[in-house]
Amino acid sequence: MATRRILAAFAALSLLTGCAGGSGGGYGLRYYRLVEPGPREVARGSMVVTPTIRWNRAPRGPDQISREENWTLNGPLLDGLTFIGGLEHDKRIVQQRRKADRKVPNFRSDMSPPEIGGMIESFYRVRAGANEFNVTGLQPRTFAGRPGFQYDFEYLGGDEVWRRGRAVGAIVDGRLYLALLDAARAHYFPAALPEFERIAESARLRR
């Protein structure tokens, strides 16, 4: 039921925003799939992660890039886990019109960690209606056995809900690999964080 409402809302938003719906086949016709615990290939097989509880894999959204995969525990309004795997230099992290007034910057392989954080911040401001966005931490962290970063943030969305997020990632051979948790600050973020940490720690590149 909730899913239907979300889909209806999203379809309506897409209409309003004039999104073309890049995935084809109509959004409402694709469904969530259960992800069982155990090693999983994600983001077009670019990484292997090992969840320890059941997740729901989200159908591909119209704005989604092909190197991305989204999971959720309680529905995307409450929590979401995003994997981006093997994004090349000068590629975008979200589908957008070339001439859009406001654009999320493309990924560049020479980005410094603050710049990657800034790119993520722009995504939330431009595409997720975040009016307030606070970076709460940026520190070095190993991801998939490579030197990377951990980026923590919180933001107030257009729906007036505070959310928190953590992105853990690394640039390997000029490509971006990332796992990102984004959830309502009240309850859902702290509830999902331990599992997110296990998944982030389990991430391995598969090339």
Add this chain to the structure above:
Amino acid sequence: MSAWHQALPLTRRAMLGGLGCAGCAALAGTAEARIRPADMKPLVGPGHRPTAKDEQGLWQQYERVEEEIAGSNLLVRDAALAAYLGNVAERTGGPAAGDLRVYLAHIPEFNAFMAPTGFMVVFSGLLLRMRDEAQLAGVIAHEAGHFLRRHQIRQWRDLKRKTAAMNFLGMAAGLGYGATGIYAGDLVRLAQLGGILSIFSYSRELEAEADAMGLKQIAATGYDPGAMPETWQQLIEEIEASAEMRRKRPKRGYSLLATHPAPAQRMADLRLSAKEVTTPRGVERGRDRYLKALGAHRKTFLDDQIKLNDPGASLYLLRNLAKDGWNGLLRFYEGEVWRLRGQRGDSALAGQSYAAAIGFADAPPEAWRAHGYQLLKDGRRDEGLAALRRYLALAPQAPDAAMVRHTLGE
């Protein structure tokens, strides 16, 4: 990344709605003679209360809207700034001086709107674009003009006469859920739809009235009336600059303007009227007072705008603010605009701006960080590391300090 809770794409077009929208009004009239400020008399007195039944109904709805807005966590919580805005409204509000309430919403849009009950919502993006208090007073006086001339109820009655807009009130008040199940009551959406929903956009005649009424008020208060046409000009130029940078026509902005008062006509009227009410004493700009009231918020609001990565609009507004002089803050954000745009050659431009920014005493710590990483990219390692050390010295508690220390190899 998912953006399920995404708002509608933000458009600066929407700001036309609040700031004297030419758009889509129900009362489209033919070209009319300019309305002279001298002819504008307030239609409400102090402590105005509705007497007619329909107006009472409208008020009831808006009292609920105000309750929601007053409790919204999108408001900027700064008592001093709120008091300052209230004070400007009081100075320019004429007979309604004691009745106006101003809410400041943290939304990076150039917009403001006036409710029929006497409360006004000003968006942070508007404050960012004002060069001084006179410009701000012009916008507030324009909005107050809608209230003083009872535009909301006049428009509402006219609309009722002309259409069977059954849902109009519900939509306008933003209290209901639309057919889609999307809650239409949040401020962000109000900001964005300001120019589309007819509630906050008025006919040419009513806009011209509000212009004239507002001009009369700010002139009477002693502000430079020339600030008002300036603001309108800035708005038009920013839309053009944004479109130009993306190599496209400012089409929607123009179609709105084209079907309605030609912007040129309105500008001409505003300038003429401004001249008419300019007196030797009407020259106050209040720039220092404005900057002091805005304080650290200017940086926050700049940050909001620049990170939307709308390079044409952002550069325009930076350069507009810099007419009063460049400083470290504006130069740093100029660099950020180039860096975010990320086209060929932009990195070098960004580097130049960062280098210029740190030459100012008021450069924000982030300018040193950006300068440092830029130098590292350019292979100037020692200088880059020195700049990053400077950043840490200025902002030892920065949330990214651990990462920068790592870069420094500490």
